[in-house]
Amino acid sequence: MPEASDLFNLGNAAVVAPAGHGKTEIIAKVAALGQRALILTHTHAGVHAIRSRLKRLGIPRSRVAVDTIAGWSMRYAHAFPGIAKPPTGMPQGAEWDQLYRGARLALNVAAVRAVVAASYDRILIDEYQDCGSLQHELATELARIVPTLIFGDPMQGIFEFAGATLSWDADIHPLFPFAGTLEKPHRWAGKNPELGQWIAETREKLLRGEPIDLADPRITFRQSDDAFDLGALFEGIEGKEGSFAAIHCHKTICYRLAKAAGGGYQAIEEVAASRLQQFANLWDRATDGTGRLTAIKSLLSDSFSIKIPADGVDVDPADAALEAELREIEPALNLGNGAAAAARIMALTPKHSRWKLFRRDLWRDAERAATEVSAGRAESMDKATTNVRQRVSLSGRKLPKRTVSTPLLLKGNR
Amino acid sequence: MQLRQIKVTHFRGIEFLDWKPGGPFCCLIGPGDSGKSTVLDAVEAALSSRWFAFTEPDFLACDTTRPMVIEATVGELSKALKSDERLGLYVRGWTSAGDLRDEPEDDDEPVLTVRLTVDASMEPVWELICDRVDNPRTLSNRDRVLFGLVRLAGEDARHLAWGQGSVLSRLTGDTNEASTRLAQAYKAARENAKLDQLESLAKAAEKAERLAKGLGAYVEGSYEPGLELGRSGLSSGSIALHDGGVPLRLAGLGTRRLATLAIQKSAISEGAIVLVDEIEHGLEPHRIIGAIAQLKADQDRSVEAGRPVGQVLMTTHSDVAIGETGPERLRVVQMTRPGRQVAVFAPTAPDSIRALMRFAPRALFARRILVTEGNTEIGMLLGIREHWPARHAGKPIEQLGVAIADGNGAQAPAMALALNELGYETAIFRDSDTSLSPTEKTELAAAGIQVFAYRGDLNTEQAIFSAASDELVQELLNFARQERGDDAIDNNIDIKLPDLTLAVIRATFSEWKLFSELEGLQLREAIAEVAARKRWFKDQRIGRGLSSMIWRIAQAAPESSLATALHQAEAWLHA
Numbered sequence: 009m010p011e012a013s014d015l016f017n018l019g020n021a022a023v024v025a026p027a028g029h030g031k032t033e034i035i036a037k038v039a040a041l042g043q044r045a046l047i048l049t050h051t052h053a054g055v056h057a058i059r060s061r062l063k064r065l066g067i068p069r070s071r072v073a074v075d076t077i078a079g080w081s082m083r084y085a086h087a088f089p090g091i092a093k094p095p096t097g098m099p100q101g102a103e104w105d106q107l108y109r110g111a112r113l114a115l116n117v118a119a120v121r122a123v124v125a126a127s128y129d130r131i132l133i134d135e136y137q138d139c140g141s142l143q144h145e146l147a148t149e150l151a152r153i154v155p156t157l158i159f160g161d162p163m164q165g166i167f168e169f170a171g172a173t174l175s176w177d178a179d180i181h182p183l184f185p186f187a188g189t190l191e192k193p194h195r196w197a198g199k200n201p202e203l204g205q206w207i208a209e210t211r212e213k214l215l216r217g218e219p220i221d222l223a224d225p226r227i228t229f230r231q232s233d234d235a236f237d238l239g240a241l242f243e244g245i246e247g248k249e250g251s252f253a254a255i256h257c258h259k260t261i262c263y264r265l266a267k268a269a270g271g272g273y274q275a276i277e278e279v280a281a282s283r284l285q286q287f288a289n290l291w292d293r294a295t296d297g298t299g300r301l302t303a304i305k306s307l308l309s310d311s312f313s314i315k316i317p318a319d320g321v322d323v324d325p326a327d328a329a330l331e332a333e334l335r336e337i338e339p340a341l342n343l344g345n346g347a348a349a350a351a352r353i354m355a356l357t358p359k360h361s362r363w364k365l366f367r368r369d370l371w372r373d374a375e376r377a378a379t380e381v382s383a384g385r386a387e388s389m390d391k392a393t394t395n396v397r398q399r400v401s402l403s404g405r406k407l408p409k410r411t412v413s414t415p416l417l418l419k420g421n422r
Numbered sequence: 423m424q425l426r427q428i429k430v431t432h433f434r435g436i437e438f439l440d441w442k443p444g445g446p447f448c449c450l451i452g453p454g455d456s457g458k459s460t461v462l463d464a465v466e467a468a469l470s471s472r473w474f475a476f477t478e479p480d481f482l483a484c485d486t487t488r489p490m491v492i493e494a495t496v497g498e499l500s501k502a503l504k505s506d507e508r509l510g511l512y513v514r515g516w517t518s519a520g521d522l523r524d525e526p527e528d529d530d531e532p533v534l535t536v537r538l539t540v541d542a543s544m545e546p547v548w549e550l551i552c553d554r555v556d557n558p559r560t561l562s563n564r565d566r567v568l569f570g571l572v573r574l575a576g577e578d579a580r581h582l583a584w585g586q587g588s589v590l591s592r593l594t595g596d597t598n599e600a601s602t603r604l605a606q607a608y609k610a611a612r613e614n615a616k617l618d619q620l621e622s623l624a625k626a627a628e629k630a631e632r633l634a635k636g637l638g639a640y641v642e643g644s645y646e647p648g649l650e651l652g653r654s655g656l657s658s659g660s661i662a663l664h665d666g667g668v669p670l671r672l673a674g675l676g677t678r679r680l681a682t683l684a685i686q687k688s689a690i691s692e693g694a695i696v697l698v699d700e701i702e703h704g705l706e707p708h709r710i711i712g713a714i715a716q717l718k719a720d721q722d723r724s725v726e727a728g729r730p731v732g733q734v735l736m737t738t739h740s741d742v743a744i745g746e747t748g749p750e751r752l753r754v755v756q757m758t759r760p761g762r763q764v765a766v767f768a769p770t771a772p773d774s775i776r777a778l779m780r781f782a783p784r785a786l787f788a789r790r791i792l793v794t795e796g797n798t799e800i801g802m803l804l805g806i807r808e809h810w811p812a813r814h815a816g817k818p819i820e821q822l823g824v825a826i827a828d829g830n831g832a833q834a835p836a837m838a839l840a841l842n843e844l845g846y847e848t849a850i851f852r853d854s855d856t857s858l859s860p861t862e863k864t865e866l867a868a869a870g871i872q873v874f875a876y877r878g879d880l881n882t883e884q885a886i887f888s889a890a891s892d893e894l895v896q897e898l899l900n901f902a903r904q905e906r907g908d909d910a911i912d913n914n915i916d917i918k919l920p921d922l923t924l925a926v927i928r929a930t931f932s933e934w935k936l937f938s939e940l941e942g943l944q945l946r947e948a949i950a951e952v953a954a955r956k957r958w959f960k961d962q963r964i965g966r967g968l969s970s971m972i973w974r975i976a977q978a979a980p981e982s983s984l985a986t987a988l989h990q991a992e993a994w995l996h997a
Contacts, residue, residue: 044505073507087511089554090525119513119526126504 012037021187028195081111136160271364274408297342347381452755471567500692633684675704693730702740741783756845774840788825801965877983889982
């Protein structure tokens with residue numbers, strides 16, 4: 009198992025890093041050995057994770073630059089637009105290819121290579137299995153300028169559908185010779201070593217082409233014919249510490265499961281944040297308080313699971329007071345741009361004991377956007393949501409303790 | 423770092439300048455008030471980390487209605503400058519042909535352009551020029567310190583003490599130890615400070631001594647840290663370099679300057695841009711040569727080792743200095759008036775300038791240069807110029823910034839052309855020993871270089887003798903005998919004029935015609951022919967000795983070709 013100091017002395021090389029095997033740690037440690045390293049990854053969540061690890065290890069920020077491949081490409085392509093010809097604004101669809109191609113072209117220019125060489129003494133690329141062929145070309149070019157270590161796991165590819173179909177043997181290892189595999193499942197050490205052990209074993213099996221054995225005594229297998237069998241979500245977790253993930257392959261079913269779970273599980277938002285965008289559009293099109301209320305109510309029904317009180321049960325007086333307060337605020341949606349009222353409504357609603365928020369990030373972002381508009385920092389809800397999204401993508405999100413989501417969103421999203 | 427280009431607008435005495443130094447070592451010369459020092463000032467203002475308090479006189483003609491703008495483009499960038507967390511994404515391209523483009527292409531060298539703007543508010547703004555970004559990146563003094571600019575100003579003793587931010591403190595690394603010791607030292611009284619026992623300070627002093635010696639500073643004892651209490655009380659600034667117990671601040675100007683330069687330069691590892699105004703200040707000729715040779719050798723060593731070379735930009739008024747820098751490094755600053763447009767010229771034909779630097783280096787500090795062809799002529803003109811001031815309100819030509827230069831014979835036309843290219847007003851004074859080639863004639867005419875020569879294709883000897891009265895011919899002969907010996911002169915004439923006996927030759931010239939078949943004019947021609955062929959007067963000192971006679975000859979024969987040629991030269995030199 010390779011040590012940080014060994015890896016630092018290698019030129020270009022590839023390290024195979026199964027999930028939870030201390031990859032982030034070793035990346036941070038290798039980066040800290042030089043004067044200034046560049047760490048590239050795919051997602052903002054990844055950037056965030058690496059930054060917090062660097063912070064925890066006490067590595068000064070100035071020594072390591074961390075960015076997404078997309079972010080780095082944007083930076084360089086826009087710094088040298090004559091050669092890179094980057095798409096204007098945020099790239100959409102095929103424009104991403106244009107961006108990576110452009111950044112790659114910029115590296116043909118001697119002066120740009122000189123800038124890269126002066127900026128980093130080491131480049132580390134995380135989650136290499138998620139690289140598309142254009143990103144791979146870019147990495148290859150970078151590796152010609154600065155020694156580059158890549159980390160990845162052929163078993164963890166989540167972007168095959170988006171063109172990440174590099175073959176490790178045919179495409180990657182000729183340029184980045186195999187330098188070893190991380191062998192210790194650090195993530196579960198001390199917390200749940202059995203799970204770590206099981207994951208490591210299972211990975212090996214899958215590598216060999218064998219199926220997962222559900223009869224393994226370490227697995228609790230519970231068959232259910234109903235996708236909305238909530239028992240599957242809650243049975244056996246009572247009194248247990250740690251984090252829980254429920255996985256379903258379909259995004260919309262995940263949202264519905266979260267709703268059905270009445271706040272017991274949170275859904276995760278995509279970075280694209282289409283639901284937030286939809287709210288913003290509806291809000292901006294509304295011309296009066298009624299239209300605005302409609303926008304809020306629609307968002308509310310997608311974010312909250314509302315429990316109807318059982319017959320004969322008294323309404324909680326606090327809830328009644330809250331509902332009254334909300335009704336009082338409502339007319340203010342007609343005042344000015346109405347955003348101040350919206351922000352207040354959004355701040356109050358989660359306090360209702362029977363309204364269970366299951367898309368917390370979505371609702372909070374909407375509240376933040378409304379605050380932006382009411383404070384005059386954004387002229388429209390659309391602009392405000394863009395600002396909020398940018399801030400979130402820079403700071404990252406905290407994963408809820410209990411999550412129901414798709415593999416893609418759980419692993420991090422673009 | 424190396425300055426690739428500097429553009430100056432409306433700064434001090436310069437309305438406009440656009441200069442590409444084109445090398446790691448440039449020695450700026452030129453006539454007084456041509457703006458040499460202002461060029462260095464401009465480079466310093468743009469790239470130094472110092473804050474400048476600008477005032478009205480910093481604007482041309484104190485006119486603050488228009489901003490002053492200085493744009494400095496710097497290449498050979500250090501790693502720190504090129505880093506993308508600093509200024510790397512703002513790099514521009516310097517083409518192999520020496521042109522700037524905003525976005526680098528192909529193999530362009532990465533360069534950065536700093537623009538300093540000062541308007542009537544007197545608030546300086548430093549920013550990077552990069553057309554690719556919407557908002558210019560402003561530069562703090564922390565950014566500018568990365569450009570590694572060092573200016574040698576003689577009177578600055580700051581660098582000879584361990585003050586905050588001083589170069590010595592950087593050489594030392596850490597002065598904390600020193601300040602603790604200082605506090606104790608203050609109590610224990612001055613003489614007990616024992617600063618020389620602080621290893622870090624002693625080492626820095628030792629290093630400073632080595633560097634200073636390298637550039638030619640005289641070291642009396644050895645450099646060591648010593649306590650010097652100033653007005654500011656006790657601080658690390660109170661520790662100053664001492665040489666054998668004497669503060670280095672009190673050393674001779676030259677030594678102080680060399681030590682300062684050596685220390686400053688050493689603190690910048692990635693190629694400093696060193697500005698030196700009047701390198702010769704306080705230095706004897708051999709130390710000027712020594713210092714320049716050392717600066718050149720430093721650069722050569724860096725080239726060999728593949729290290730950043732840095733750049734030396736200096737001004738001088740010393741012919742010794744330019745003799746050592748050599749013609750390739752010379753840059754001539756010329757200012758046109760009244761527009762105050764400044765241009766800097768580099769020699770395109772260093773060989774012609776090399777000859778000039780050997781024979782008349784001082785001429786390069788003039789505004790107008792009369793290139794003469796031979797030793798007789800230069801001696802003659804140097805002598806005769808003493809007679810001119812009386813006719814020009816007492817002003818000698820030197821006051822007008824005019825010089826007479828030795829053109830080393832046939833090299834004169836090439837030299838005049840080279841000087842003309844360097845922006846000097848140039849003319850040639852020559853005789854017709856050999857005639858100019860058609861190419862030379864065309865080139866001189868194209869360059870507008872006047873050629874003063876004697877009417878009728880005469881050589882100098884012919885021009886002199888043919889215009890001289892009998893008495894003056896006699897004086898010339900006596901002078902020649904005095905210089906060359908009686909026998910030599912008389913024998914030369916005897917062979918040329920066989921019908922004259924030696925006795926007659928030795929008698930007075932006015933009687934020669936009684937014994938010769940030749941007339942007075944023919945006799946004069948014969949003497950001139952012998953004088954030229956036997957090189958009686960081909961010597962600068964002899965030419966100068968002749969000049970009082972020549973002056974009288976020309977005065978007595980104002981229509982002669984001698985008088986006419988001299989008059990033309992006089993008119994041009996005094997114009």
